[in-house]
Amino acid sequence: MVRAPCCEKMGLKRGPWTAEEDMTLVAHIERHGHSNWRALPKQAGLLRCGKSCRLRWINYLRPDIKRGNFTSEEEEAIIQLHAMLGNRWSTIAARLPGRTDNEIKNVWHTHLKKRVQSSSKTSGQAAPNRKAKKLSVAASALEGPTSEPASSSSGQSLSMSPGQxxxxxxxxxxxxxxxxxxxxxxxxxxxxxxxxxxxxxxxxxxxxxxxxxxxxxxxxxxxxxxxxxxxxxxxxxxxxxxxxxxxxxxxxxx
DNA sequence: AATCGAATCAACCGCGTTGAC
DNA sequence: AGTCAACGCGGTTGATTCGAT
Known part of the structure; x- marks a missing residue:
């Protein structure tokens, strides 16, 4: 099958998003939705490919994103779901309200995987978490209308009980x-x-x-x-x- | 204070799948 | 039924930050 190019490289910007681009994207999606990612950047006046816009929205700008440290319950859930599902990050993310597959994938590779590996040998403890720092870079700059403080768990319960x-x-x-x-x-x-x-x-x-x-x-x-x-x-x-x-x-x- | 390695995370890339024509 | 465009996912990369020395 002929694959469409990821994005036309000509004139399209790559790399980190600016606050201005974020605001443009959010404003456009709030007004028009995102039925067509391919066409969205052009309509919104963004020099990005649709894929990039979609990723930015899903992983960072969506108002229901929960920023902040993962709770022990969330970490436990990830470990257990990963044991069941393997690297099906989107499926795992669907069980963790406000968390993205990308975020879960990162946490797994940088943190939880080691914990699981060490605990499989001993009854190991969690690795130190030095995460607390920059979780608010754009989250604070871009508090969505329905977003909540990072420390809040939004009253949402996890689907698995931690002991299991x-x-x-x-x-x-x-x-x-x-x-x-x-x-x-x-x-x-x-x-x-x-x-x-x-x-x-x-x-x-x-x-x-x-x-x-x-x-x-x-x-x-x-x-x-x-x-x-x-x-x-x-x-x-x-x-x-x-x-x-x-x-x-x-x-x-x- | 400077340097270096490790940790973190946002973003990109490429592939498989899906749905429209 | 075949082709194509678009979407969504998982793997990977690269920049940044932090802690240790």
């Missing part, structure tokens, strides 16, 4: 053996079990309307959820399935 730890060896093989660790227990206390027919029948028999209860959905990102892909729907299904399976297992152990 659900992991798989491969995110793509949903019929594999998987382990479920007990709340607050050491990894040595985890037990492995095979998914059997009763699991699937029990889980799949759950009413459809229970899906989403207690779960954050992609709708949190209202702006982009207008075009859900079937792949994401499918992934949401499996994430939901795993989480509910986790609940079932936890209850059965009480």
């Amino acid at each position: 730890s659900l992991s798989t060896s491969s995110a793509d093989d949903y019929s594999m053996a998987w382990s479920l660790e007990n709340t607050g227990s050491s990894s040595s206390e985890s037990e492995e079990f095979q998914i059997d027919d009763s699991f699937w029948s029990e889980t799949l028999a759950m009413s459809v309307d229970s899906f989403g209860s207690g779960m954050e959905t992609n709708d949190t990102f209202g702006v982009d959820s207008a075009s859900p892909s079937s792949t994401n729907d499918e992934m949401d299904f499996w994430v939901t399935l795993f989480m509910q399976a986790s609940d079932i297992q936890s209850l059965s152990q009480i």
